[in-house]
Amino acid sequence: MFIATLLTSPSAPSLDAAIVENLRNAWGGGEAQWLATGEAAEFSLAGKPDNQWDVWADLQKLGVDLIILPAEGRKKKMLLADMDSTMIQQECIDELAAEAGVGERVSEITAKAMNGELDFEGAIDERVGLLKDLPEGIIDHVLKTRIDFMPGGKALVQTMKANGGYGALVSGGFTAFTAKVASELGFDENRANTLEIANGTLTGKVVRPILGREAKLEALDEITAKLGISREDVLAVGDGMNDLLMLQNAGVGVALHGKPALQAECDVRINHGDLTALLYLQGYAKNEFAA
Numbered sequence: 579m580f581i582a583t584l585l586t587s588p589s590a591p592s593l594d595a596a597i598v599e600n601l602r603n604a605w606g607g608g609e610a611q612w613l614a615t616g617e618a619a620e621f622s623l624a625g626k627p628d629n630q631w632d633v634w635a636d637l638q639k640l641g642v643d644l645i646i647l648p649a650e651g652r653k654k655k656m657l658l659a660d661m662d663s664t665m666i667q668q669e670c671i672d673e674l675a676a677e678a679g680v681g682e683r684v685s686e687i688t689a690k691a692m693n694g695e696l697d698f699e700g701a702i703d704e705r706v707g708l709l710k711d712l713p714e715g716i717i718d719h720v721l722k723t724r725i726d727f728m729p730g731g732k733a734l735v736q737t738m739k740a741n742g743g744y745g746a747l748v749s750g751g752f753t754a755f756t757a758k759v760a761s762e763l764g765f766d767e768n769r770a771n772t773l774e775i776a777n778g779t780l781t782g783k784v785v786r787p788i789l790g791r792e793a794k795l796e797a798l799d800e801i802t803a804k805l806g807i808s809r810e811d812v813l814a815v816g817d818g819m820n821d822l823l824m825l826q827n828a829g830v831g832v833a834l835h836g837k838p839a840l841q842a843e844c845d846v847r848i849n850h851g852d853l854t855a856l857l858y859l860q861g862y863a864k865n866e867f868a869a
Contacts, residue, residue, distance in 0.1 A: 580626055580711060585617060613863045618851075626646055627646075635762075655863075656807060656811055658748060662665075662750070662817075666728060669688050670725070675705065677712070680708045693819060698750065698866075706782055726854055729853065736812045737868040746766060747799070748769045748797045771784050792823065799835040814828035814831045816834070822843055832856060
């Protein structure tokens with residue numbers, strides 16, 4: 579048994595009941611259940627339709643995301659999340675670079691690295707090298723003036739925790755940022771890279787080892803082992819190619835507004851919804867979200 583979930587942007591709910599009913603009828607699905615009026619609905623299916631991706635493409639043009647997942651084990655016990663462009667709307671290193679006057683160059687490297695066009699470790703070394711001699715205080719300044727949370731993030735973390743879940747923030751970014759973001763949103767732990775600082779300034783180096791694609795997979799296995807749960811119990815979310823291994827190996831891996839190369843590798847793609855989409859695809863109704 580499978581569940582088809584249709585959802586759209588919470589900021590401009592536009593999910594038409596006719597779309598849901600027409601698709602349900604065409605696929606011989608069970609009775610539709612609305613998780614949020616005009617925003618998210620679901621229905622059961624005996625199997626995955628052969629034309630799933632053709633329908634997905636048509637719905638994308640209407641601003642609607644379609645996800646089909648097994649009905650069993652929908653509610654996950656752990657959230658494993660990327661930070662940059664996932665739990666927050668920015669890339670922290672790009673914001674630091676903008677303050678240093680090298681924003682355009684660093685943003686170009688970031689975009690290529692996140693789309694898998696550059697080696698992640700080499701790309702982070704090159705970008706951090708351009709931040710050499712920035713004062714340490716610039717980090718707090720960027721946190722206060724340049725960082726915005728992704729809509730729905732706090733509801734996602736808090737709702738899963740209220741239902742016995744565990745939250746881990748695992749980023750290729752920096753601990754100076756993940757510590758703050760994790761604290762604000764309620765994650766149980768965070769892992770990231772560490773910027774080397776000496777005499778109150780950034781040295782332009784990253785403390786080894788660098789946390790990249792493989793380290794995110796290691797975090798998945800280490801944390802699930804610690805909790806006594808399996809990979810299948812994990813919902814993972816990210817947007818770039820350095821998230822691919824953790825998304826492929828988690829019970830459900832979500833490409834949230836993902837880079838094209840990542841979307842090509844992922845079956846669960848959220849392009850119109852926000853982070854609350856990850857609650858809807860687990861079967862949570864909006865009135866069940868933690869405040």
